Amino acid sequence: METLYLLIPLSLVLIVLACMAFIWSVRHGQFDDLEKEGWRILQEDETGTTKESAVQMSDPEKQSE
Numbered sequence: 567m568e569t570l571y572l573l574i575p576l577s578l579v580l581i582v583l584a585c586m587a588f589i590w591s592v593r594h595g596q597f598d599d600l601e602k603e604g605w606r607i608l609q610e611d612e613t614g615t616t617k618e619s620a621v622q623m624s625d626p627e628k629q630s631e
């Protein structure tokens with residue numbers, strides 16, 4: 567019974583923190599466009615870089631070859 571005196575206020579504090587985090591995320595536009603990121607990974611890179619050229623850019627030994 568004594569643990570309820572600790573667990574009930576602790577759970578209420580956690581609920582309030584979760585609600586505050588949700589309200590903050592809605593106000594800062596985190597849920598504005600949910601489909602954009604899913605479509606972005608399916609589109610080709612507009613800069614024309616491929617995985618191979620990205621690896622070559624990151625590896626200085628391959629650049630000198």
